Amino acid sequence: MLKFQTYKFMNLSNLMLRDSRKKLSRLLCITALSACSVFAYAQQQPVHLTGNNLPLKSVFKQLEKQTELSIDYKSQDIDDSRIIKQMPKASTIQQAMEQLLNGTDCIAIFSNGHIIIKKKDTQEKNKPTKKVKGTILDAAGIPVIGANIMVKGTAQGTITDLNGQFSLDVPAGTTLQISYIGMANQEVKVGNQTNLSITMKEDSKMLDELVVVGFGTQKKVNLTGAVTVVAGDDLTKRPVLNAENMLQGQVPGLSVIQKSGQPGSDNTSFRIRGQGTYSDAGSDPLVLVNGVPGSLSSLDPSIIESVSVLKDASSASIYGSRAANGVILVTTKKGADGKKFSATYSGNFSVYSPTKMLDMVTNSAEYMELYNIAKTNSQLGGLYDETEIGKYRNSNGSLEFPSFDWVDYMFNPAFVQNHNLSLCGSSEKTDYNITLNLADQPGTMRGFNYNKYNFSLNLNSQLTKWLQVGTYISANYSEREEPRNGIVDAFLCTLAQVPTAMPWLPDDGSGIKKYTLAAYPEIESGNKNMLAMIDYDIMARHKTYDMNGQIFFNLTPFKGFTWHTKMAGRLSDDKLHDWSGEKVPLYNYHSKEFSRNMDLGGGFIPGLQVEDDQNLYLNFYTYMEYVFQLKEDHNFKLMLGYNQEKNERNVIWAKRRDYQFVLPELDAGSNENMENSGYKEEWAIRSGFFRLNYDYKGKYMVEVNTRLDGTSRIASESRWGWFPSFSLGYRLTEEDFIKNLNWNWLSNLKIRGSWGQLGNQNIGLYPYQAIVDLTDSYPFDNATLTQGVAQKKYINRDLKWETTTITDVGLEISLFNRLNLTVDWYKKQTTDILRTAQLSNFVGLEAPYVNDGEMQNTGIEIAVNWNDYVKSGAMEGLQYNLGFYIDRYRNELTHFGTDEIKSFSILREGIPYNSYYMLEAIGIFADQAEIDAAPKQFSDNTRPGDIRYRDVDNNGIIDYNDRVVMGGRFPKFEYSFNAGLSWKGFDLSLMFQGVEGKYTYVGASAGVVPFASYCGIPKDYLDGMWTEDNPENAINPRLYYDMGGTRNTRASSYYLRNASYLRLKNLMLGYTFPSEWTKKFAVNRLKVFFSGDNLLTFTPYKGLDPENDRDGSFLAYPQNRILSLGVNVEF
DSSP, X not given: OHHHHHHHTTSTHHHHHHHHHHHHHHHHHHHHHHTOHHHHHHHTOBOOOOOSSEEXXXXXXXXXXXXXXXXXXXXXXXXXXXXXXXXXXXXXXXXXXXXXXXXSSEEEEEETTEEEEEEOOHHHHTOOEEEEEEEEEOTTSOBOTTOEEEETTSSOEEEOOTTSEEEEEEETTOEEEEEETTEEEEEEEOTTOSEEEEEOOBOGGGGGOEEEETTEEEEGGGOOSOEEEEEHHHHTTSOOSOHHHHTTTTSTTEEEEEOOOOTTOOOEEEEESSXXXXXXXXXXXXXXXXXXXXXXXXXXXXXXXXXXXXXXXXXXXXXXXXXXXXXXXXXXXXXXXXXXXXXXXXXXXXXXXXXXXXXXXXXXHHHHHHHHHHHHHTTOOOOOOHHHHHHHHTOTTOSSSOOOOXXXXXXXXXXXXXXXXXXXXXXXXXXXXXXXXXXXXXXXXXXXXXXXXXXXXXXXXXEETTEEEEXXXXXEEEEEEEETTHHHHHHHHHHHSOTTSOSBOOOOSSOOOOEEEESSTTTOOOOOOHXXXXXXXXXXXEEEEEEEEEEEEEEEEETTEEEEEEEEEEEEEEEEEEEOOSOXXXXXXXXXXXXXXXXXXXXXXXXXXXXXXXXXXXXXXXEEEEEEEETTTEEXXXXXXXXXXXXXXXXXXXXXXXXXXXXXXXXXXXXXEEEEEEEEEEEEEEEEEEEEEEEETTTEEEEEEEEEEEETTSOTTTOEEEEEEEEEEEEGGGSHHHHTTTOTTEEEEEEEEEEEEEEEOOSOSOTTSOOEEEEEEEOTTSSSOEEEEEEOBOOOTTOOOEEEEEEEEEEEEEETTTEEEEEEEEEEEEXXXXXXOOOOGGGSSBOOEEEOOEEEEEEEEEEEEEEEEOOSXXXXXXXXXXXXXXXXXXXXXXXXXXXXXXXXXXXXXXXXXXXXXXXXXEEEOOSHHHHHHSOEETTOXXXXXXXXXXXXXXXXXXXXXXOEEESOSSOSEEEEEEEEEEETTEEEEEEEEEEESOEEEOOSOBTTBTTGGGXXXXXXXXXXXXXXXXXXXXXBOOOOSXXXXXXXXXXXXXXXXXXXXXXXXXXXXEEEOOHHHHGGGTOSEEEEEEEEEEEEEEOOOOSSOTTOOOTTOOOOOOOEEEEEEEEEEEO
């Protein structure tokens, strides 16, 4: 019940934790005046009671463990075997004791580290009383419902009614204690008053929430860097298996791009505040799991406690050379304090289906007629005979002359299941969390499947008051299968199949399934029959093992000082088994005769290929922390540490061919023409780091970070890099001149700024070393050929770190403790970019790496959140929250060198990196008169119905000099908004996520234009296609078999598609059954829920999903629309 109540009031379990430190300072001030500081602190220590139906003695033990206070009593005074059916809703030890002793004749006295329970004396019981009435209001003057009113030092109290009013008989000289979740506790002396009006202030101490940062935690109120935290419970609302995708739409400044919906291969990428570099070092952020580099995709999402995204240099520079692109910190769940044991099962069953799918021409007669038109327009032979077309037109559904929809057959809804079992608990000194996960995801496209199994153990033990040890172990095993040439080939082959034939011949009574080559092999080019490949098991199978082990020690020899040490290792192993050794016979659909064995494409010789890619990563770090205070107002935190990492990768590969029978093992193939290869690579990094935090009265804050990194990737002369950062914070709401204004509505106002530098060393392994490669054989002795070696690439020992400098200015405002606004402006500049030098090919060797290039991203992030609840009326008690963020940035290549022009993009200083660069299509030629009046297009024989290009330089000739830079490489902005509510066991949440101004170049590829790569005809192409009957309003060229050659396939804005979208990313509706019902069946909590993913999409993008960001290509595994039903059960 405590857990539900906490969630119900604005997720205020964190508020209780955040209250403790600032509440302590307030009580110290009060008690300094009354010389009772020790008493006050002891009474206000925070507690968090868990479990129900426990004997009072066990509850006392929980309190002792959490507060280090000793609870003393005589057995004759109180029955400690009394069962506490429901834990008190208390945030402090004083509240807990008052509620536990309510209804008894005992009181609790706090004294010198002890809580003494004794019976009330007769004088106390018989003290005269008087009736006191009052009203409790919040800062806005709204009655506070359910506020706790307690007589200080007793267990006597009441709560406010629907009008915020209370009535209580109290002894003379009483002090009332008023508390309410989310508001600051108050004490009011009654004196001679009988009617009180009390205004409660919003609890600004919610900002004391602990946030996970690099090597430790910090109070949110003291953060001077740009950090966004996402709770694990918010992530798991989405019914997806990959935790990477769960971050989409959750963090301003974090772009999460899921390029595919393929099971086990989402190809998800992260970008924090834009693309940081164009070097091989890449722009991927550093992902840490419990402080050690790991993978989100292999993690069981249910074990995630929180995710912190470090976006600026101040927060990320403690990781130095690994953090140039930002850091994502994942913290996993630990055992539950105070719970001896609990078991939780969560599971869901889901239906996956493609969000969008191509609509192709599947009527065979229509297809054949369009095919003939296209061939004729392209002046090509090989047409369908009109007689054959008539047979299909009049087939009436005959299997002999079908109209088969290959796309519909290959793509189907998939039934996915995900199961989690968690066992957690604690003893007096140890807590643990054991989690098992199983996921089974068949693909929506035939031939694709994925299974994942996870195990994790999180164990922590407080061996002594000064020594804590713990371990985190996770293991992931997954199996993924796909057609051996991958998704693009599988999709392409599906689209290339003509509707005139089914995948197999009609049943001839033999019981043998015979697969089809084509209905008319002489004119239908087609491609591989994917159904035949799948049934003959021409598949690639990946088995992946990912094991992570960590062990840590925390020493606290004296107050304020802690020495942290962690040793970790991660072993990952990806095994590939690629089988294509069996011959696949194909038949003529009409003659039923054998045609040939399937051609696997590209001159490929069937066989077996195996690969083992093993990676071992080792990490050791140790750091000391010292927290101290000078003159009560000056707070310091020092950290000094050391880190060492090493990585070793081993890859072996082998292949054999000419299998005489189906036995997919290496030694079953022929020894002739067998191949094998392998390699080993290593790198290491050694680091020292330092951090200083200072704040004055929680008002002025300073943080200094620095890290010294040395890497094996750079020559010894310059391999050490120093990465400093500085940040400042100023909380105006802590100033007296603000407090004196009595602006109770202003909960927090903070300005912060940071500057720092980060490095990037992820470029090759030995770019500074002269590496020799095997070359041709030479007769060095004029008799025997000997393998030669040679250096093929220039080297550069002067390479140094690629450096990213980030400046950030932020503003945080909290109003009424309900509305939170965060604004960040940043400038992120990368210099000394590691790239290959721009040299002429005449130098003979490959160009070396050099530090030459600069890139800049400038942006702004705005996030707004509102949390509130209904205080009265029919919907009393309903909690709700609303959130919105928007982020935009502008990328610029500030220094590059000579322009480099690619097929449809350009690298040029002063514009965004890799900007689109192509001809501007301005329409379709309607007739010959338009062609004659227009500038000459290249040397083309332009025809009506061809694409018309703009003459940019106005010289009367269209050529490649008319190419222009076009926008859309990076989005104008990304945004997200969410809403949630809970009421009487029901909870509802939804999230929209969108991208605006993003364009994708699709090219004249399969699925975009007819007959590309021998594929079929998209129906949306026919809509608006130029014809002699529709020459004026055409938006697509006339129907060609070859698109009219280069006339209509050149890179132009015709193929640049608007991929902006707004999507209902997730909708979840759940119901938690009342505990008084479920406990009859020994169930502490039971929740059922529905969750949907990608339910609605608004986009101008045609064809497939706009999230499939495959620049220069169109086909990709479709994204999934998910409908899921699930249950959470806690025992």
